[in-house]
Amino acid sequence: MRIALVLEYDGSRYCGWQSQSQSCSIQDALETALSAIAKEKIRTITAGRTDSGVHALYQVVHFDTLVQRPLNAWMRGTNALLPNDIAILWATEVSDQFHARYSALERRYRYLLLNQSIRPGIHHNKVGWYHVPLALEKMQLASNALIGEHDFSSFRAAECQARSPVRTITHLSITRHGNLFVFELSANGFLQHMVRNIVGCLIYVGKGKYSPEWIGELLKSCNRSYAAPTFSPAGLYLISVKYDRIWGMPEFSEIPFF
Numbered sequence: 001m002r003i004a005l006v007l008e009y010d011g012s013r014y015c016g017w018q019s020q021s022q023s024c025s026i027q028d029a030l031e032t033a034l035s036a037i038a039k040e041k042i043r044t045i046t047a048g049r050t051d052s053g054v055h056a057l058y059q060v061v062h063f064d065t066l067v068q069r070p071l072n073a074w075m076r077g078t079n080a081l082l083p084n085d086i087a088i089l090w091a092t093e094v095s096d097q098f099h100a101r102y103s104a105l106e107r108r109y110r111y112l113l114l115n116q117s118i119r120p121g122i123h124h125n126k127v128g129w130y131h132v133p134l135a136l137e138k139m140q141l142a143s144n145a146l147i148g149e150h151d152f153s154s155f156r157a158a159e160c161q162a163r164s165p166v167r168t169i170t171h172l173s174i175t176r177h178g179n180l181f182v183f184e185l186s187a188n189g190f191l192q193h194m195v196r197n198i199v200g201c202l203i204y205v206g207k208g209k210y211s212p213e214w215i216g217e218l219l220k221s222c223n224r225s226y227a228a229p230t231f232s233p234a235g236l237y238l239i240s241v242k243y244d245r246i247w248g249m250p251e252f253s254e255i256p257f258f
Contacts (some may be wrong), residue, residue, distance in 0.1 A: 001062070001064065001065055001066065001067075001068070001093060002062055002063065002064050002093065002094050002095065002098060003063055003064075003065065003073065003074055003091060003092070003093055003094070004060065004061070004062045004091070004092055004093075004094045004098060004100065004247075004249065005060070005061050005062070005063075005075075005088050005090065005091050006058060006059070006088070006089045006249075007030070007056070007059050007061065007086065007088045007089060007091040008056055008057050008058065008059065008086075008087055008089055008093075009026055009055065009059065009085055009086040009087070010054050010055055010085040010086075010125075011050060011051075011052070011053050011054045011055045011056070011233070011236075012025065012053060012055075012085070012125040012126075013085070014026050014029075014053075014131050015052045015221050016049065016050060016051045016052040016053075016054070017046055017049045017050045017051075017059075019031070024143075025087060026050075026234060027044060027046070028087055028211050029082060029083055029153050029207050030044060030061070030078075030082065030086065030093065031043065031044055032081075033078045033081035033082045034063065034074070034078055035131070036081055037069060037073055037074065037077045037078050037081070038065050038067045039067065039071065040053030040065065040066075040067060041221075041222065042063050042065060043063060043064075044061045044062070044063045044085070045061060045062050045063070045099065045100045045101055046059065046060070046061045046100055046101065047059060047060040047061070047100045047101055047107065047241040048101075048104075048107055048238055048241065049191070050191065050236075050238055051192070051196075051233055051236075052110045052233060053125070053232075053233035053234060053236075053238045054233045054236045054237070054238070055147065055236065055238070056237065056238040056239075057128075057237055057238065057239045057240075058089075058238065058239055058240050058241060058252045059199060059238055060100045060104070060241045060243075060249065061100050061243070062094065062098060062099065062164075064096075069212055071091045071092065071093070072126070072250065073226070074088070074091040075088045075089075075090070075091040089176060090250055092248065094247060094248070096249070098247050100241075101111055101257065103243055103244070103247060104228075104241050104242065105188065105242045105243060105244065106170065106186050106187065106240075106241070106242040107186070107187060107188075107189065107190060107236075107238065107240070107241050108171070108184065108185065108186040108187060108188070108239050108241075108242075109184070109185050109186075109195045109237065109238055109239065109242040110182060110183065110184050110236075110239045111128060111182070111183040111184075111185075111195060111196075111199050111237075112126070112127040112128065112180060112182060112235040112237070113127065113128045113129070113130060113180070113181040113182075113183065113199065113203075113204040113235055114127045114128065114129070114130075114178070114179060114180055114181075115120070115128045115129075115130055115131075115133065115134050115179050115181055116129075116179045117131050118131075119131075124234075125234050126234065126235070127235040128199070128231060128232045128236075129179070129232070129234075129235075130203055132157060132207045133206075133207075134203065134206030134207055134210070135206050136174065136175075136181070136206070137205040138178045138191065138205050138206055138208075138211075139174050139181075139202045139203075139205055139212075140174050141212040141255060142202055142205040142212035142213075142214070142216075143172045143173075143174060143196050143202060143215070143217040144172075144176075145199065145215045145216035145219055146168065146169055146172055147169050147170070147172055147216065148168065149166060149167070149168040150166065150167070150168075150169075150170075150219055150238040151164040151165050151166050151219075151222050152165050152166070152167050152191055152219070153222035153223070153224065154218050154219055154221055154222055154223055154224055154226065154227050155190035155191065155193075155197040155198050155201070155219075155224070155227065156192060156193065156194055156195045156197070156198075157180045157192040157193040157197075157230070158190070158224065159192065160191050160192035161192070162189075162191050162192070165191060165222070167187050167188060167189050167190065167194070168187055168188045169185060169186070169187045169193060170186045170187060170188070171185065171186035172184070172185050174185075174202070183195075183197075183198075183199055183202070184239075185198070186240075193230050196225075196231045196236060197227060197228070197230055197231070199231045200227070200228035200229055200230060200231035201214075201215060201218060201227050201228045202215070203228065203231065204228045209245050231245060239252065
């Protein structure tokens, strides 16, 4: 039997999604709780391996088990055993053909960037922060070069294990709400640190270090060493994973935090 879950988490105190020998990951916490409910070892597969400090509002996982439990047990029962900063929002039994990662058509990330001279307090670890004023229009213009299918080698981490650097960005928007910039990106997949590297490079354009045309030149160079440093994970959220309707996965309903 295959079970699919939708969960949310605050990644601030975790070493990312993927299981680590130190048992410091979100996967470690989730599998420990699920295994206690199943009374057998549970291994999970996820739609996206978020990095250390990155959050999720809509993360999808699946696991296989021979144990029969009510869906309520997989959800409420597991939540009772999870840390307070991880919660299962939804659970269902799915076909053995469903795969949380390989069945996903699109993933959407949101980056929240506070742009003011003083660092955040109450939103510490929930937003990125940059102290120099940024030009919205310049960043919007620069971002157009990234939409479509490209080799994103200039925006991938050196340790990225993806077989191909080619990805297709279907949506990239930047909006401003007071002193909060909101970056939203949708793609068929993302390379390691890709979103944070894109945000960091757009910030270079926004503060005037480079012209908007630089992003297109950087993209064509396929050279990570020319790009900005990887930006903070604090403001990054996985907010949606899209599947074909045949799998019966729920639509993501946004809840504004700010």
